[in-house]
Amino acid sequence: MLAKTLSYGLYGIDGFPVLVEADVSNGLPSCEIVGLGDTAIKESKERLKAGIKNSGLEYPTNKITINLAPADRKKEGTLFDLAMAMALLSATGQVKLNEQYIFIGELSLGGQIRAVNGILPILISARNAGYKKVIIPEKNAKEAGFISGMDIYAVKTLKQVVDFINGYLVLQTIKGSTFDEALKDDENYQNDFANVKGQASAKRALEIAAAGGHNVLMIGPPGSGKTMLAKCFPSILPDLTFEEALEITKIHSVVGQLDINKGIVTKRPFRTPHHTASQISITGGGNHAKPGEISLAHNGVLFLDEMPEYSRQTLETLRQPLEDGKITVSRANITVTYPANFMLIASMNPCPCGHYGSKTGECRCTPAQIHRYLSKLSGPLMDRIDLHVEVDSVTFSDLNDKANEESSASIKERVNKARKIQLERFNSPNHFSNAQMNHAQTKKYCTLSKDCEDLLEMAFNNLNLSARAYDRILKVARTIADLEGELCILPQHIAEAIQYRSLDRKYWV
Numbered sequence: 105m106l107a108k109t110l111s112y113g114l115y116g117i118d119g120f121p122v123l124v125e126a127d128v129s130n131g132l133p134s135c136e137i138v139g140l141g142d143t144a145i146k147e148s149k150e151r152l153k154a155g156i157k158n159s160g161l162e163y164p165t166n167k168i169t170i171n172l173a174p175a176d177r178k179k180e181g182t183l184f185d186l187a188m189a190m191a192l193l194s195a196t197g198q199v200k201l202n203e204q205y206i207f208i209g210e211l212s213l214g215g216q217i218r219a220v221n222g223i224l225p226i227l228i229s230a231r232n233a234g235y236k237k238v239i240i241p242e243k244n245a246k247e248a249g250f251i252s253g254m255d256i257y258a259v260k261t262l263k264q265v266v267d268f269i270n271g272y273l274v275l276q277t278i279k280g281s282t283f284d285e286a287l288k289d290d291e292n293y294q295n296d297f298a299n300v301k302g303q304a305s306a307k308r309a310l311e312i313a314a315a316g317g318h319n320v321l322m323i324g325p326p327g328s329g330k331t332m333l334a335k336c337f338p339s340i341l342p343d344l345t346f347e348e349a350l351e352i353t354k355i356h357s358v359v360g361q362l363d364i365n366k367g368i369v370t371k372r373p374f375r376t377p378h379h380t381a382s383q384i385s386i387t388g389g390g391n392h393a394k395p396g397e398i399s400l401a402h403n404g405v406l407f408l409d410e411m412p413e414y415s416r417q418t419l420e421t422l423r424q425p426l427e428d429g430k431i432t433v434s435r436a437n438i439t440v441t442y443p444a445n446f447m448l449i450a451s452m453n454p455c456p457c458g459h460y461g462s463k464t465g466e467c468r469c470t471p472a473q474i475h476r477y478l479s480k481l482s483g484p485l486m487d488r489i490d491l492h493v494e495v496d497s498v499t500f501s502d503l504n505d506k507a508n509e510e511s512s513a514s515i516k517e518r519v520n521k522a523r524k525i526q527l528e529r530f531n532s533p534n535h536f537s538n539a540q541m542n543h544a545q546t547k548k549y550c551t552l553s554k555d556c557e558d559l560l561e562m563a564f565n566n567l568n569l570s571a572r573a574y575d576r577i578l579k580v581a582r583t584i585a586d587l588e589g590e591l592c593i594l595p596q597h598i599a600e601a602i603q604y605r606s607l608d609r610k611y612w613v
């Protein structure tokens with residue numbers, strides 16, 4: 105007999121419906137699964153057999169054929185197990201499927217339903233496609249609770265599903281969770297700007313970056329506190345909106361990096377790939393075209409400490425996502441686009457010995473050595489970094505100063521205020537910051553007075569800036585004005601924004 109059930113597969117961070125057909129016919133006992141499945145799917149045979157038997161149900165001793173449709177689309181993972189089991193049980197008359205359910209879950213040999221990756225993106229896609237009822241593993245219930253508009257049932261065992269479908273067991277739909285609740289039980293940050301003495305200009309630049317979502321390069325001698333400053337950065341990032349949190353959660357969910365007890369990401373990611381990390385792990389790709397570090401950093405921070413240590417090739421691949429906020433990865437016959445709208449925070453020494461231009465140490469490098477070191481970072485990459493900050497060694501009097509430094513909480517308040525202005529300005533479900541403005545929006549929201557124009561023209565000619573740098577100055581000036589609650593960009597905002605481009609000239613000419 106033939107029976108059909110419905111499941112959902114993942115393609116990148118989107119779900120697609122998969123029809124599972126099971127046919128049980130006379131013949132020697134065998135089980136074949138067709139429909140472009142990967143190894144995990146081929147291995148489901150064993151899980152199906154043991155899982156069904158150990159649930160006290162009957163596993164057919166005839167010829168079984170299972171087809172996953174559409175048959176021309178690659179399918180991965182263990183999440184189709186439950187739908188395959190239900191199709192088999194329906195084909196053998198052990199369950200009566202009267203309504204349409206989507207079945208998702210991995211089956212254990214003992215008949216338990218195990219958690220799977222990617223529940224959130226699957227449910228969002230299924231809901232948008234108009235499906236109403238879903239059965240998922242209980243361990244994924246927290247994550248599923250953030251989706252409204254569907255009846256979602258969470259189960260522990262295959263037997264429960266069978267009893268529920270046959271009407272012998274009543275299950276409640278899962279209770280929804282709210283984002284505010286999830287935010288509440290969030291722990292505090294370890295690194296606080298209150299512990300960083302002095303370094304006022306670096307702190308100011310990081311505050312602007314956090315407020316407007318801008319990229320920062322910190323350049324300075326060893327021990328000046330660049331790494332320390334970057335580690336404090338997460339503590340002043342603006343609160344996540346629910347839409348941003350969903351975007352991040354989708355990506356973390358498909359790679360299994362989501363805390364399933366929490367169910368949603370409540371903090372902006374802060375990713376710190378090592379300079380020896382492969383290019384694929386940073387940009388994404390590999391056999392399964394999985395998202396890389398830059399996508400896991402979406403709506404958060406990618407921190408590249410000692411930037412010139414990364415391979416030039418890796419750094420160059422950051423150019424496209426830094427511009428577009430997304431990345432397309434291709435592998436064999438799969439091409440997937442992932443969001444990658446991250447803030448780049450980078451640090452570096454100005455030369456191999458680290459002391460070039462510093463007030464405290466003497467540089468022993470030759471001009472050729474310095475040039476070779478800096479040439480790892482191309483002009484186009486530097487263009488995409490909005491704020492360049494020189495961090496010099498902290499002085500003894502700064503370190504010894506008994507006065508209290510401003511806490512991260514107090515800086516974050518200003519950042520949140522400025523971010524709120526931006527959210528109201530763009531009023532769109534996927535535009536959150538000034539850094540995300542395209543050229544037309546930059547023109548619209550960064551109108552300049554004559555004074556500002558003159559100032560910018562002078563800087564443009566003197567500093568030999570590129571067209572890209574021009575737009576970036578405008579966006580940074582917009583953020584500085586937002587931090588001050590000013591509707592119009594004033595000359596002092598432009599002047600400060602220009603100052604953050606000074607490295608263009610100092611090091612890269």
Ligand SMILES: Nc1ncnc2c1ncn2[C@@H]1O[C@H](COP(=O)(O)OP(=O)(O)OP(=O)(O)O)[C@@H](O)[C@H]1O
Pocket residue numbers: 299300301302303324325326327328329330331332333452453498503
């Ligand atoms: N402004 C500061 N206030 C308090 N402590 C500081 C400050 N700057 C540096 N330190 C101390 O010096 C240590 C070294 O700083 P950090 O590792 O951040 O320097 P760095 O600029 O990243 O150096 P490198 O270029 O060698 O990586 C810090 O862990 C901290 O203890």
Ligand SMILES: [Mg+2]
Pocket residue numbers: 330331332409451
């Ligand atoms: Mg460091």
Ligand SMILES: [Zn+2]
Pocket residue numbers: 455456457458459460466467468469
């Ligand atoms: Zn040097």
